Structure formats: structure tokens, C-alpha cells
Amino acid sequence: MPSQAITDLHLEDLPGIKPIELSKLKRIGVESVLELATSIPQDLAEDTGDKVESMSILIVRARKALASIGLLSKEFCTAADIMTRRNQIMRCSTGSKSLDGLLGGGIETQALTEFAGEFGSGKSQLCHTLSVIANIPKENGGLGGNVIFIDTENTFRPERVHQIAQAYGITDPEEILSSIFVCKIYNSSHLEFVIKNLAKYLEEFRACIVIIDSVISLHRAEFSGRETLWDRQQKLNLMLHRLTRLAEVYNIAFVLTNQVQSNPDTTFASDPMKVAGGNILAHATTYRIFFRKAGRNRIAVMQDSPYHEYGSVKFTISAKGIVDTEDTDKDTRNIESG
Ligand SMILES: Nc1ncnc2c1ncn2[C@@H]1O[C@H](COP(=O)(O)OP(=O)(O)OP(=O)(O)O)[C@@H](O)[C@H]1O
Ligand SMILES: [Mg+2]
Secondary structure (H helix, E strand, O other): OOOHHHHOOEHHHOOOOOHHHHHHHHHOOOOEHHHHHOOOHHHHHHHHOOOHHHHHHHHHHHHHHHHHOOOOOOOOOOHHHHHHHHOOOOEEOOOOHHHHHHOOOOEEOOEEEEEEEOOOOOHHHHHHHHHHHOOOOHHHOOOOOEEEEEEOOOOOOHHHHHHHHHHOOOOOHHHHHHOEEEEEOOOHHHHHHHHHOHHHHHHHHOEEEEEEEOOOHHHHHHOOOHHHHHHHHHHHHHHHHHHHHHHHHHOOEEEEEEEEEEOOOOOOOOOOEEEOOHHHHHHHOOEEEEEEEEOOEEEEEEEEOOOOOOOEEEEEEEOOEEEOHHHHHHHHHHHHHO
16 A cells, blocks of 8 residues: 555656646546556556657656655665565465465555466456455454455446455444445446546555456457457557556555466467466466366466466465465354254
8 A cells, every 4th residue: 555655756856847847747636656656658658748768767766756755666776675665565365375385475555466277266256255355454464454356347346246245254344345445347448547547546445455357358358369469469468568557656556357368279288278378467466376176176276477386286265255264164164064
């Protein structure tokens, strides 16, 4: 969640900014140094009518201003500086200790965590569970803040959030519902628009986690032909690039879900399913976890991470959302003995 200090950093405070630049930025709705620092030069150039180069210079200045107060790494800094920034990372529990363990303690801020898997493997259930847990105080495994839920498949259900909140013993589940800001997306351009303006929503809703369920289904559906593939990948690239910047600057967590599709190259591929989105998504996300069904349990596999070990764990889905398999075994024993 952005701290008071950074949201107070006004564009007027940016060293060397000219009044004309200031008024142009304000005219296109860029209000803060944070927003400027997370902007893409091409977007600003298009909106202001200025050159990409001059917009790049402004963005660099905004990033330097944030670096000077320790909110971003400088162009060159020591590994110790990076460590200091990484020490600000917070972790949100998934509801399952095993899955948290696979993730090194939970979903990290300053990162994009992607969950890919077949239908019914628990991706949306995890999103609902995280919406509740993110509200719980940090000392109890949450992030102690609000949630932005971007729903592209119309599968968000407040009733399910309510049920999970009750299972967590939260006395006022209505309060949780009021702290989840849901945006239903109706097409790929709408998603691009919301992501382009996300910095504003992050500040307005004081969100500590953004959940996108699912990230590329609309682009896949709308850009299906080979001739439009390049266009689609460019759009995806831009969206993910924006998310990476926002995660870093705002110290928030991004959770993205993704589908799997059958792999046409089944002759040599060891896995008949492959994750949608190609290399663009694979390279942009920080962590990729694959979910698969195993009877009433689910298996999570850490597929791609800069520092986690390759590994897999079991979890399951209950009224409480994502839980450890032992928890449901215990629940079943209680029910059976009671
Ligand atoms: N209240 C509940 N209690 C226990 N299990 C539940 C509950 N609600 C849903 N489930 C289980 O969650 C599974 C569906 O998971 P989910 O909707 O997260 O799949 P998904 O990975 O998002 O699939 P898709 O790719 O179709 O979106 C179902 O198998 C269902 O049994
Ligand atoms: Mg789903």
C-alpha cells in the first residue's frame, strides 16, 4: 500500500519540472510523481502530443525522485540497497501452509505471481481466499489492506467471499465485502484501459493487492488469428510491463490467473497442456505456479522463479477457501466423530 510519504509527493515538487510540462501532465490526468514514474513514455507522448524522448526524460526524473527517498532502486546501487528495498516486501498467506511454503512464505508484494491451471483447479477459489486474507492484519498472515479484484470472466462471487470470511471467524464479513473493489471487465480494450489507469485506483482505494482473474482470456478470445498474434502479444507486453512497474513502485502484490491450452506439439512435449500467453507472459511474471487436479486434492508446482526451488505441494478447497489437505482431513474426522 502506498505510504503517506509517497502519495504526498506532488508533481510540483519534482525538481526542474516546467510549468508547461506540469499543466500538460495534469490535463491528461497525471497527478502525482508515482503516477508519472509508472507511466509508459509512448502513452504520455500520445496523450500530450509531445515527443516520446521528452516524456522519457520526465519519467526518469520521477523515478530518480522516488529513488532519492528510497522507494526505488537507483540506476546503479549496491546489492545491499536492493536488499533494503526487498526487506519492505510483505507476504500474504494463501490459506494453505503448504502453498505458502512453496511460495517462500506467501504471495509477495513487488512481484507478479501467476497461477496457471486447468478448469476447476482452484485458481478463482484462490483469488476469493486472497481477497479475504489480504484484509487480515499483517501479524496474522494478511496484508492489512484493501483489495482490487479485476474480474474478466464474471466468476467473482461476493457470497463466496462472505462464506470464506465467516469460516475465518471474521465477525463482520460485510466489512470485508466493502474493502474489495471489483471491476468487471467486458473486453480486452476495457482491461487495457483499467490497467493504464491503475495507479489512480491504487491510490483511491488504498489497495495492497490486485487480483486479475484471468489475465489474458479476453485477449485470447479477441485476437485469435495468426495475423493478429503479434498485435495481441504487443498489447499483453505493454499491460504486463505496467503491472511490473506498479508492483515495484507501490510495493503491492499482483496475482494473475491464466489458463492452460492443449499443446499441439504433443509428439515431443512432455506435457500435453501448455500455459497460455507464450513467452511474453512467461518472462513478465516473477513467479509461475501451476495447479492441477488430483481427485479432491490439488497439486501446486513452482514452475518458474528467480529464487525458489522447483517443488510441488498438495492443497485442497473447502468452505474456508484454499486450505491444507490435513485441515480437511481433520474437519472430516471431526464431522465423523461428532
Ligand atoms: N464452497 C466450496 N467448498 C468446497 N469446494 C468448492 C467450493 N466452491 C467451489 N469449490 C470447488 O472449487 C472448484 C472450482 O475451482 P475454481 O473455480 O477456482 O477453478 P478455476 O481454476 O478458476 O477454473 P476455470 O479455469 O474454469 O476458471 C470446484 O472443483 C469446486 O468443487
Ligand atoms: Mg476461474
